[in-house]
Amino acid sequence: MLLLLPQAIVDGFLIGGIYVTIAIGFSLAYGVMHIIDFAVGEWIMLGAFLGFYLNIWTQWDPFFLLPFVFIVFAVIGFVFQPVIHRVLSGKKGNPLLMGLVFTFGLGLMFRGLGLTVFGFYSHSIPSALSANSFFLESGNFFVTIPVIRFAGLVYALSITIMLHYLLKKSDFGLAVRALSQNRDAAGLMGVNAKRTSSYVYGIYVGISAMSGVLIGCIFSISAQMGGDYTVFSFFVVVLAGMGYLSGVPWAAFLLGFVQSFFLIYFNPSYTLLAVFAILYVVLLVSPKGMFAKGV
Amino acid sequence: MRHRNILWFASVLSILLILPLITDDAFFLRIITEAFMWIGLAMAWDVLAGYTGYLNFGHGVFFGIGAYTTAILMMRSEWSFPFALPAAGVVAGIVALFAGLPTLRLKGAYFAIATWALSRAVQQVALVLEITGGPDGMRLPPFLNPKFFYMLMLGIVTATFLLFWFLMERASFGLKVRAIREDESGAMALGLNPTKIKIQAFILSAVPTGILGGMYAYWITFIDPASVLGDLVTDQAVVMAVFGGLGTLFGPIIGAILIFLFKTYFWAYLADYQVLYLIILGLLIALSVVFMPNGLWGTLTGYIGARQALRKGLAVNPQAENETEKGDKTHE
Amino acid sequence: MSDPILRIDSVTKAFGGLHAVDDVSFEIYPGEIIGLIGPNGAGKTTMFNIVSGYYAPTHGRIFFKGENISGKPPYKLAERGIGRTFQVVKPFPGLTVLENVIIASFCRYPQREKATAHAWKILELSGLADRANVSASSLTLAGRKRLEIGKALALEPELLLLDEVVAGLNPTEADQTIELILKLRDQGITILIVEHIMRVIMSISDRVVVLNFGRKIAAGKPEQVAKDPQVVQAYLGGEA
Numbered sequence: 001m002l003l004l005l006p007q008a009i010v011d012g013f014l015i016g017g018i019y020v021t022i023a024i025g026f027s028l029a030y031g032v033m034h035i036i037d038f039a040v041g042e043w044i045m046l047g048a049f050l051g052f053y054l055n056i057w058t059q060w061d062p063f064f065l066l067p068f069v070f071i072v073f074a075v076i077g078f079v080f081q082p083v084i085h086r087v088l089s090g091k092k093g094n095p096l097l098m099g100l101v102f103t104f105g106l107g108l109m110f111r112g113l114g115l116t117v118f119g120f121y122s123h124s125i126p127s128a129l130s131a132n133s134f135f136l137e138s139g140n141f142f143v144t145i146p147v148i149r150f151a152g153l154v155y156a157l158s159i160t161i162m163l164h165y166l167l168k169k170s171d172f173g174l175a176v177r178a179l180s181q182n183r184d185a186a187g188l189m190g191v192n193a194k195r196t197s198s199y200v201y202g203i204y205v206g207i208s209a210m211s212g213v214l215i216g217c218i219f220s221i222s223a224q225m226g227g228d229y230t231v232f233s234f235f236v237v238v239l240a241g242m243g244y245l246s247g248v249p250w251a252a253f254l255l256g257f258v259q260s261f262f263l264i265y266f267n268p269s270y271t272l273l274a275v276f277a278i279l280y281v282v283l284l285v286s287p288k289g290m291f292a293k294g295v
Numbered sequence: 296m297r298h299r300n301i302l303w304f305a306s307v308l309s310i311l312l313i314l315p316l317i318t319d320d321a322f323f324l325r326i327i328t329e330a331f332m333w334i335g336l337a338m339a340w341d342v343l344a345g346y347t348g349y350l351n352f353g354h355g356v357f358f359g360i361g362a363y364t365t366a367i368l369m370m371r372s373e374w375s376f377p378f379a380l381p382a383a384g385v386v387a388g389i390v391a392l393f394a395g396l397p398t399l400r401l402k403g404a405y406f407a408i409a410t411w412a413l414s415r416a417v418q419q420v421a422l423v424l425e426i427t428g429g430p431d432g433m434r435l436p437p438f439l440n441p442k443f444f445y446m447l448m449l450g451i452v453t454a455t456f457l458l459f460w461f462l463m464e465r466a467s468f469g470l471k472v473r474a475i476r477e478d479e480s481g482a483m484a485l486g487l488n489p490t491k492i493k494i495q496a497f498i499l500s501a502v503p504t505g506i507l508g509g510m511y512a513y514w515i516t517f518i519d520p521a522s523v524l525g526d527l528v529t530d531q532a533v534v535m536a537v538f539g540g541l542g543t544l545f546g547p548i549i550g551a552i553l554i555f556l557f558k559t560y561f562w563a564y565l566a567d568y569q570v571l572y573l574i575i576l577g578l579l580i581a582l583s584v585v586f587m588p589n590g591l592w593g594t595l596t597g598y599i600g601a602r603q604a605l606r607k608g609l610a611v612n613p614q615a616e617n618e619t620e621k622g623d624k625t626h627e
Numbered sequence: 628m629s630d631p632i633l634r635i636d637s638v639t640k641a642f643g644g645l646h647a648v649d650d651v652s653f654e655i656y657p658g659e660i661i662g663l664i665g666p667n668g669a670g671k672t673t674m675f676n677i678v679s680g681y682y683a684p685t686h687g688r689i690f691f692k693g694e695n696i697s698g699k700p701p702y703k704l705a706e707r708g709i710g711r712t713f714q715v716v717k718p719f720p721g722l723t724v725l726e727n728v729i730i731a732s733f734c735r736y737p738q739r740e741k742a743t744a745h746a747w748k749i750l751e752l753s754g755l756a757d758r759a760n761v762s763a764s765s766l767t768l769a770g771r772k773r774l775e776i777g778k779a780l781a782l783e784p785e786l787l788l789l790d791e792v793v794a795g796l797n798p799t800e801a802d803q804t805i806e807l808i809l810k811l812r813d814q815g816i817t818i819l820i821v822e823h824i825m826r827v828i829m830s831i832s833d834r835v836v837v838l839n840f841g842r843k844i845a846a847g848k849p850e851q852v853a854k855d856p857q858v859v860q861a862y863l864g865g866e867a
Contacts, residue, residue, distance in 0.1 A: 112574035
């Protein structure tokens with residue numbers, strides 16, 4: 001059993017990378033809009049299917065399709081955001097509550113759409129990279145690293161670094177940070193809140209969709225996959241501390257480890273229970289995340 | 296309740312009580328029984344969502360837990376139904392208590408997330424446990440008496456309705472939960488303990504849901520994770536309450552009746568396109584939120600109320616209304 | 628003199644490195660009106676939040692009627708007899724004015740009928756009875772401030788914390804509110820009041836406590852404090 005330990009750790013690390021990208025996009029959207037998007041898993045699912053069909057149609061490797069999937073969904077997100085904004089700026093009732101209900105409804109609609117168009121079957125997206133693996137050996141221990149998973153990690157790191165630069169070095173990033181810290185003051189200082197929120201939402205939807213394609217290469221995709229990934233996204237963001245971006249990688253890698261440990265050592269059917277149990281304990285002990293730095 | 300309302304309530308109830316005496320149509324009774332069930336589920340969801348302002352996106356888990364509790368007690372421990380049914384409510388209430396303790400201290404989004412994750416986790420676990428029969432589900436001894444289930448379901452839902460009516464519209468509890476919904480931190484200064492009140496509301500919402508689940512198990516005689524723990528229970532309850540009108544007693548009832556009728560027709564004629572139903576449910580939620588945030592009932596009563604107020608000359612001073620709007624704008 | 632109703636014993640509240648309230652002590656005796664003044668950011672609202680239980684003090688203790696109440700949650704303190712208003716008024720907007728006050732009345736009258744009767748009395752006292760059944764969000768600013776006081780009063784507090792209940796009102800409305808405050812004092816309620824308008828605070832307070840940058844820089848009768856060079860400096864320096 002111990003022999004599999006390095007494999008479990010490496011797998012967890014490799015899977016975790018993808019969760020980092022999803023959770024960072026999700027956190028960004030939360031930061032500027034102050035709304036949890038319950039449709040996050042469905043964006044991942046829809047992106048995955050776009051990748052799947054494009055791959056069949058063009059026969060290109062899914063890695064080359066990523067930018068295209070990003071653009072399509074970023075545009076969808078950009079066009080869509082004003083609707084959410086309208087709900088959130090409503091005068092009647094409780095806009096935040098309505099916002100949550102709204103994204104819940106969206107998620108439901110997308111899931112129905114997915115099931116209608118794509119049916120109940122699982123698919124995977126073939127990539128040339130899926131065929132090969134690296135082997136590492138040291139004494140009795142050995143680790144297999146599928147090239148595709150490694151490529152996934154590289155993808156995740158590049159997206160994260162790009163986002164980091166976008167946020168820290170550009171005017172746009174400044175506007176985003178201003179918005180997530182103080183909406184009113186940012187507005188006074190000339191940040192176009194509506195436009196900036198639309199861009200951020202577009203970027204978030206685009207990244208989620210693109211990550212869906214990768215998930216499709218590494219695991220499998222189905223119209224019902226969204227719910228699990230919604231839970232995973234929440235898990236990472238809540239564990240990291242809502243809005244605390246630096247905590248995201250740790251939480252994401254923890255999720256990756258939990259997933260790979262349950263896959264290798266226990267029954268994967270208990271993964272979600274473990275995820276809930278960890279979430280429960282963290283909320284009980286330190287509601288602001290593992291580092292107590294969330295909001 | 297004013298006299299006219301009591302009269303309404305009594306007449307509707309007596310019609311519903313007489314119905315099984317004049318018809319033996321099992322299909323018809325079954326439809327009405329299921330409609331009662333959905334009314335109960337939508338009302339129970341709304342107690343927490345509409346009145347208290349906390350969204351439970353895993354409501355179905357209490358239905359499933361209730362169904363499995365009754366089924367397991369009857370099949371594995373040989374309890375009789377009259378004992379196994381209340382047990383369903385008790386177990387659902389205990390689960391709500393423990394799930395609510397950490398999550399209800401926090402902002403609403405955390406609670407919505409946690410309930411959603413809980414329901415997913417329980418779904419997955421029910422598929423692998425032996426005691427639940429895994430994906431094969433459980434069979435209960437058939438007790439084929441449609442009128443018995445009609446009456447029992449009517450009784451449970453009516454009792455739930457009266458309990459909610461009393462607690463939410465008459466007793467102090469209804470005002471307390473609304474204070475929490477409107478402004479939690481302000482409510483604390485007035486002597487209200489928000490966490491305690493929210494947990495009470497959560498249990499109040501979970502217990503009837505669990506009992507309805509137990510009832511469903513014995514009535515349908517077959518349960519599996521897909522039917523009682525699937526997302527559809529939550530999804531439908533949410534749509535019914537949101538479409539009907541959050542935070543009202545009648546909104547979820549109206550929503551439940553309309554959507555259940557629609558579903559029955561839909562299933563009868565468009566069974567090949569089942570998944571279209573999800574799109575319609577999702578679309579209905581989204582459209583309700585955008586165009587009818589007070590739901591069908593809230594919009595109707597708001598319209599009627601405004602007309603009556605105008606007639607009596609009680610309409611809100613328009614000047615004051617303007618001032619609030621100005622105030623709100625400066626806040627933005 | 629009798630025992631103090633509220634004793635603040637070297638209380639400090641730090642947010643990160645910032646000491647919003649720094650080693651402040653003072654006492655309030657039953658039946659007094661104490662004014663808490665100081666320039667913007669002096670820590671007045673933080674002090675209110677500590678006394679009413681919204682913040683736990685980082686150091687120091689607070690005694691209410693001889694009991695240590697530091698760190699007790701707001702709803703416990705409301706039960707014990709501390710009522711407060713908020714600077715940013717917080718009516719429950721979706722409820723009527725009457726319902727707003729009924730909710731506060733539950734603290735002393737758990738039954739709805741009795742709470743309702745009590746709420747009507749409070750509305751009469753605070754001059755809102757004619758607007759009882761309108762939605763709280765449709766009140767004018769003056770109305771909302773009165774409702775805020777009404778809600779705190781419905782708790783039947785022994786100590787009432789008033790946070791800028793006069794600021795923003797026109798002179799007539801301000802006079803009505805001052806009259807109300809004096810009436811409450813005559814009924815035996817002890818009052819701690821934060822107010823920006825000096826004219827008001829100086830005329831109604833028995834004593835004032837002056838905060839600056841979280842520290843207590845002066846305390847005493849209004850006319851003495853007004854001459855205190857440190858206070859004059861704090862105000863002039865703060866605004867220059």
